[in-house]
Amino acid sequence: MTLTIEQFKEEFSQTFEGLYAFDLAQSSPIQQYTALGNFLKVYSSDNWNNTNQEYLDKQVKQVYYFSMEFLPGRMLKSNLLNLGILDTVRSGLKEMGLDFEEIVQAEVDPALGNGGLGRLASCFMDSIASLGIPGNGNGIRYRYGLFQQKFVDGYQVELPENWLRNGNVWEVRKENKAVLIRFGGQVSLVKGAAGNLKPVYTQTQNILAVPYDTGMIGYQNEVVNNLRLWSAEIPPEEEIHYHTIAEREQVNQITEVLYPDDSNYEGQVLRLRQEYFFTSAGIQSIVRYYKQSGLAWQHFPDKIAVHINDTHPALCIPELMRILLDEENLSWEQAWEITKKTMSYTNHTILQEAMEKWPVQMVQDLLPRIYQIIEEINHRHIEKKLLSYTPELTYRTAIIADGYVKMANLAIIGSHSINGVAQLHTEILMQDTLKDFYQMYPAKFNNKTNGITQRRWLHLANEGLTKLIDEKIGTAWKTSPSELKLFKAFVNDPATLDRLAEIKLANKKTLAAYIKQEFHMKLDPTALFDVQIKRLHAYKRQLLNALHILDRYLQIKDDPEAVIQPRVFIFGAKAAPSYVYAKQIIKLINAIADLVNHDPVVGDKLKVVFVENYGVSLAELIIPAAEVSEQISLAGKEASGTSNMKLMLNGALTVATLDGANVEIRDFVGEENMFLFGLNDQEVYAFYENGSYHSREIYENNPRLHRILDTLIDGTIPNIETEGRVIFDSLVYYNDEYFVLKDFDSYVAAQEKVDQLYQDVGSWNQKSLLNIASSGPFSADFTIKRYAEEIWKTSFFTPGAYQKIHLTEPI
Structure with a gap:
């Protein structure tokens, strides 16, 4: 649809008056920004609804990109550009006597990432939508994000980054899509009616994960995908169990701050709670969506691709196993085959010390059923690999070793694809950092050099x-x-x-x-x-x-x-x-x-x-x-x-x-x-x-x-x-x-x-x-095209995107 300047001015004025019930001339830049955001959300809502409905009706394969970080930056200008109305809106606001750049600056830059990892995830979300790939982001709605950095006498001081103080105009709360997450307690396995073992939970801490959805608008192709960020709340039926402020604060902490200080045990527990919280919520949401299709479980990997961005979401693997085993009554062999075919993993580090690992006792106490499943995955991995490899090599690839659960090892064993993010990085992974795994699973390893939008x-x-x-x-x-x-x-x-x-x-x-x-x-x-x-x-x-x-x-x-x-x-x-x-x-x-x-x-x-x-x-x-x-x-x-x-x-x-x-x-x-x-990598090693x-x-x-x-x-x-x-x-x-x-x-x-x-x-x-002229090959569009074709095996679904994006591989 084509929006004229006059149409925009009229509809924007109506939106503002409907929100604030006073004259636009008396408004602040924040109010103008909020009204403009609401106007755009309505303007793009048909595309968002139509995109979701088409994906559901045609049962296309969907990608779910799990990341601890999404660093989107300000979204106003990006959404205007992708909707094809940036110049129209800028001209219309000028005619109304409003300062477009001042309105842009009124938007808070959400600190939902630490740097490259979160920015990459957001570039990928933009490219996935712009290429017409059915794709979704899954992460955490941090109340305070990373932190606001101040310098006092030259020292870094961290202050809360309250990016939600004026609300977030782009998100939609979906309390009807909330799911329950269990922490702690005890889990015992009892024999069910069909002879299979069923878990019985007691004394668990139950937390409600409530999703907030944000539309990811493709570049002028009428596609709007979804970024789902989860917020932790006390379930209404559990209110009676949370008597003290401290107990309530324990729930709030889960989605309060990105990367809490993990230099002590309590901080590590909180980090692990965060990771299970958003992976469990996301996997439950995916399974619920898939069940609407009425398809058999064997087709799950044909319709769903789950991507693990770094090790933080590696718990997706045991969580999907838990649901398939405990709630859908599949055999271990069936569940494991489905899980491996569904999961793929991007490694983002060469440094061994940056590979996440958690104390065994911590995982047992916080996630008892998940630990049981990880323990069984580890046992079966070792039992199988000992038939083909030396005990030394096999035990070096164990998930549980030296008192720790090693998340990178879990992500590799439970995925069908492991990729590095630059040619050199991937070579080092295969020849050094993950050499043992490359020897076991050479076909799993591949490179996907990062890109930007x-x-x-x-x-x-x-x-x-x-x-x-x-x-x-x-x-x-x-x-x-x-x-x-x-x-x-x-x-x-x-x-x-x-x-x-x-x-x-x-x-x-x-x-x-x-x-x-x-x-x-x-x-x-x-x-x-x-x-x-x-x-x-x-x-x-x-x-x-x-x-x-x-x-x-x-x-x-x-x-x-x-x-x-x-x-x-x-x-x-x-x-x-x-x-x-x-x-x-x-x-x-x-x-x-x-x-x-x-x-x-x-x-x-x-x-x-x-x-x-x-x-x-x-x-x-x-x-x-x-x-x-x-x-x-x-x-x-x-x-x-x-x-x-x-x-x-x-x-x-x-x-x-x-x-x-x-x-x-x-x-x-x-x-x-x-x-x-400087030295090259061979000289360093x-x-x-x-x-x-x-x-x-x-x-x-x-x-x-x-x-x-x-x-x-x-x-x-x-x-x-x-x-x-x-x-x-x-x-x-x-x-x-x-x-x-x-x-x-x-x-x-x-x-x-x-x-x-x-x-x-x-x-x-x-x-x-x-x-400038040589930078084209580093477009995230090329990167995502390779992910889609070689890892996720999904199609470029939307005809409009085919007409807009012509991805000839760079030479």
């Missing part, structure tokens, strides 16, 4: 660049991302390169204005903007970047008259509340910023900005302004990365190790159009094997690095006595776990090449254009 990270975040690309190559690239390669034809066109530079400068000025307003810091928009935005973790090596900044600072202090390329270093990152070392690195970077930014000798030659509370909306501001993309994790540690793809798409040049998806970025854009440095790395020798024999490291402990940087000493010791005396010192010289040499190239404006802009 250009709709948010270019169409919405960088409208100036989008318009330029439209003018030069037409608009087909918007539904066929591989068509971006046509932009390469303009690499030698001075007019296009000048426009590209103008757009980048305008984006830098916009970011500089924001930083001046929020942080009272004046930036020179003609300086080089160097960006590192990602979760704060030692292996991502924000610390390497910080040492390089100190090196530049010392150079300026040594020779204030020397000509040096002015740079603005921009960081955005949150550290997990219990990750002390990461928080110490944040303090160090903020202390360096205080030192550098207030030194009159330095002036505009060097500035450091650490933005508070980094999230999707800030990324949409920073990424279009970035000129250098810092992707400097130790080779072999980053699974994929997606900020690398977003920054590349917006024309930033990448400084990178050959880690994660950086390898594939190099393959597509060419080594000459990025700045590679060689050091691990031969134990020949000695960081103290580097400190003692490299005068330049020696001087930089001494600034951490000699008072050069004020107010970091504790943090500086801890970081210094970790690098010098505790052998520098992530090879920061080993890669330093190579990193600095790469940065010197950046400075040199930036002086050649034409060459820099050519490489920027080639990065």
Whole structure:
């Protein structure tokens, strides 16, 4: 349907008056946003209802994407774009005297994720709907999300992120779809009438899981899929059992905060409660939906695909087994075959220490029936594999071992597909991290390199660049991302390169204005903007970047008259509340910023900005302004990365190790159009094997690095006595776990090449254009196409989507 400006103005005014019963001219931006959200929800409701009904009527295979995190960002502009009415609404609001951007800013950016994992899940939801794949998200409706990050004296302080304070206009509460979740108590197995064992539960804590549904609107194809987030409540019939505030608070905690502090036992129990809560609720909901079809259980994997995004939802496997065994009376063999064919698992980490595991006693106490099922899965796995493999290899793959339940092992054994998220990551999984499982199940393993949605990270975040690309190559690239390669034809066109530079400068000025307003810091928009935005973790090596900044600072202090390329270093990152070392690195970077930014000798030659509370909306501001993309994790540690793809798409040049998806970025854009440095993964693993790395020798024999490291402990940087000493010791005396010192010289040499190239404006802009034109293969649409065809075995259902999205695989 086509919406005219006049129709919009009339219907929006009616919606507002119906909500607030007073004149629009007296309204606040939040009220305007709420009314506009309600208008859009009604505008898209027919599509949402029709999509659901068609899926049900035609019994199409549906995908259910289970994720602990969904990081959607603000949804208003995205929904307007996907509905095809962004320009109409913007023009209509202008005619009504309303400020569209002010309304957009009134929307809260929900902190329902920590970083790449949650943002990937949301990009996937967008692509699933835009491709017309019958797909659903399943997660938790956190009341407070992750946390609001504040800096106090340079230290990270975590405050509650009350994103629901004004409600959530996009969600619909479905209390009629609520399900019951059991925790604790005792479970005994008694013989049923048919001779099978049936569980009898006593003294359980029963909690109601209430779903809140949000429409996932496909890109101009009339498809609206569903994201279902669950909220924990006290069942009405159980109110009598919750006498105290503490008892009620125990229920509220389940869906209160994303990633509660798990540095103690109580925090671990809460995390496990969260994981079972949303997996059980989701699986129960799926089974209820499937039973409407009237099909036999043997057809369940033909109609349902459940995807486990990282290990957090691995309890989907025993939960589906529980329902099939206990409630539907299937045999173990039948239930297990159905479960394995239904489940698929994405691994997101190379680090063994990041693989989830829970104490056996904890799982037994909290989830007694689920533990019984896991124990039986483990027993049968070992019994079967001992026939073909050595006892040593078999027991290394056990789910229950050393007093723990290992969730990655459960996810692998109970799934038909295990995928990594970049070519290098998948190779490391198969050859090292999950080598034993790869030996057992080689056919299960496959790669699906992560992707991003250009709709948010270019169409919405960088409208100036989008318009330029439209003018030069037409608009087909918007539904066929591989068509971006046509932009390469303009690499030698001075007019296009000048426009590209103008757009980048305008984006830098916009970011500089924001930083001046929020942080009272004046930036020179003609300086080089160097960006590192990602979760704060030692292996991502924000610390390497910080040492390089100190090196530049010392150079300026040594020779204030020397000509040096002015740079603005921009960081955005949150550290997990219990990750002390990461928080110490944040303090160090903020202390360096205080030192550098207030030194009159330095002036505009060097500035450091650490933005508070980094999230999707800030990324949409920073990424279009970035000129250098810092992707400097130790080779072999980053699974994929997606900020690398977003920054590349917006024309930033990448400084990178050959880690994660950086390898594939190099393959597509060419080594000459990025700045590679450092050890490769084979060299890193060689050091691990031969134990020949000695960081103290580097400190003692490299005068330049020696001087930089001494600034951490000699008072050069004020107010970091504790943090500086801890970081210094970790690098010098505790052998520098992530090879920061080993890669330093190579990193600095790469940065010197950046400075040199930036002086050649034409060459820099050519490489920027080639990065943009080479980014098409990293579209999430391609990634999801591969998931759908190779793992989920589902179809691209909606005819409208076929007409809109033309996915020719990139070459």
